[in-house]
Amino acid sequence: MKFGLFFEMTTPRPWGPDTEKKKLEETLEQIVLADNLGLDHAWMTEHHFMEEYCHATAPEVVLAAAAQITKNIRIGHGVRHAPPKYNHPARTAEMAGTLDLVANGRVDMGFGSSGSECELAGFNISNDEKHEMSYEAIEQIANMMAMEPYPGFNGKHFSMPARNVVPKPLQKPHPPFWLACSARPTILEAAKHGMGALCFSFLDSVEAKAWVDEYYGLFKTDCRPLAHSVNPNFSLFTGFGVHKDADVAAERFLNGLRFFQWSLNHYYRGGAHKPGRVNLWERFQVEVEELKKTEDDEFVQRQIATSRSGIGSVESVRKRLRDLCDAGIDEVTFIMQMGDNKHDHICESLELFAKEILPEFKDEHPALEARKNAELEPYVEKAFERIGGRKETHIPDDEIEDIFAVNYIAKYGKEEAVLGSATEPKR
Numbered sequence: 001m002k003f004g005l006f007f008e009m010t011t012p013r014p015w016g017p018d019t020e021k022k023k024l025e026e027t028l029e030q031i032v033l034a035d036n037l038g039l040d041h042a043w044m045t046e047h048h049f050m051e052e053y054c055h056a057t058a059p060e061v062v063l064a065a066a067a068q069i070t071k072n073i074r075i076g077h078g079v080r081h082a083p084p085k086y087n088h089p090a091r092t093a094e095m096a097g098t099l100d101l102v103a104n105g106r107v108d109m110g111f112g113s114s115g116s117e118c119e120l121a122g123f124n125i126s127n128d129e130k131h132e133m134s135y136e137a138i139e140q141i142a143n144m145m146a147m148e149p150y151p152g153f154n155g156k157h158f159s160m161p162a163r164n165v166v167p168k169p170l171q172k173p174h175p176p177f178w179l180a181c182s183a184r185p186t187i188l189e190a191a192k193h194g195m196g197a198l199c200f201s202f203l204d205s206v207e208a209k210a211w212v213d214e215y216y217g218l219f220k221t222d223c224r225p226l227a228h229s230v231n232p233n234f235s236l237f238t239g240f241g242v243h244k245d246a247d248v249a250a251e252r253f254l255n256g257l258r259f260f261q262w263s264l265n266h267y268y269r270g271g272a273h274k275p276g277r278v279n280l281w282e283r284f285q286v287e288v289e290e291l292k293k294t295e296d297d298e299f300v301q302r303q304i305a306t307s308r309s310g311i312g313s314v315e316s317v318r319k320r321l322r323d324l325c326d327a328g329i330d331e332v333t334f335i336m337q338m339g340d341n342k343h344d345h346i347c348e349s350l351e352l353f354a355k356e357i358l359p360e361f362k363d364e365h366p367a368l369e370a371r372k373n374a375e376l377e378p379y380v381e382k383a384f385e386r387i388g389g390r391k392e393t394h395i396p397d398d399e400i401e402d403i404f405a406v407n408y409i410a411k412y413g414k415e416e417a418v419l420g421s422a423t424e425p426k427r
């Protein structure tokens with residue numbers, strides 16, 4: 001089983017002039033530490049307008065900075081918003097290709113669409129169409145990175161003519177593709193499309209095994225790859241914080257988990273939000289005691305009740321991770337930068353994890369991965385057979401239309417010169 005870190009760049013109020021700069025610096029320090037300790041992934045989400053909860057609005061910039069100061073850890077978009085009104089597919093392909101070169105072939109591309117009206121309405125995206133927009137865009141992003149040139153596309157939600165989208169990524173045909181999954185339906189979509197499942201639900205080991213088994217069962221029987229390669233992997237998200245004393249771990253990390261879940265509910269399931277005026281951290285302090293009274297109720301606060309098992313002593317956290325490994329989880333992704341969790345405590349916890357827990361999982365991983373790959377190999381070929389074989393990357397010369405240049409300077413320069421002289425101020 002592999003391990004990753006997940007970053008939202010949560011930045012609760014009050015904000016000082018250097019608050020966001022400090023958060024960015026701490027994020028990069030934690031990624032460097034994770035690289036040095038042998039963790040496998042550094043994932044960063046993309047969200048917009050979700051003040052306090054998430055300030056990771058330009059993850060490609062932070063991930064590019066991280067790529068320059070790390071050597072081995074993979075750099076993951078967890079996730080890039082796929083609907084074209086967020087990010088035009090050509091711009092995503094160009095960004096991913098460039099980032100993969102900067103990272104020396106260490107990029108993973110996760111895609112999603114968001115479920116928050118705060119974001120969707122901000123970009124004039126319909127919740128009813130967002131998934132359709134995403135799948136249309138994801139397929140074309142893969143084509144743009146793998147095909148030379150990209151033959152063009154006339155779709156429902158975006159269209160563009162043939163262009164050679166450059167630079168191409170170092171990984172061929174493109175970096176591994178993942179899909180953000182917060183519930184069973186999207187996990188099934190990930191399997192059907194041949195994408196890794198980035199599961200953002202807090203699951204216990206019994207639920208995890210059921211979801212993993214269903215994912216791989218569907219991958220084997222009904223996968224029709226959306227991209228040019230498949231990525232059969234299941235990554236599970238969890239709150240995390242380990243200390244030799246379980247009470248210290250809870251004191252350091254549990255309130256951050258509470259704020260994470262509370263602020264998530266505010267943006268996805270809550271009521272009114274007044275941009276630039278609501279103080280989420282202040283409101284959380286008022287409501288946290290009531291929240292504590294219900295967090296053991298699996299129906300009311302099920303997410304917290306489940307994810308708390310990732311916060312505790314070395315022994316209890318090891319058991320939680322072992323249970324997930326036995327359930328078939330391929331990677332566990334830790335979220336630690338929550339609420340006002342302290343940077344030093346996060347680093348200390350990672351160091352303890354790397355010393356006391358990580359080695360046993362790292363030692364057994366190569367054999368488990370080799371066995372899994374051997375098992376899935378024939379199913380990968382069957383998946384491409386369902387769509388008529390591997391996708392073409394070569395376009396015949398006679399199918400590539402010329403682009404006829406227009407000399408806009410010659411066409412409009414004289415008119416602009418006349419207009420300019422008419423509006424030029426008298427001396």
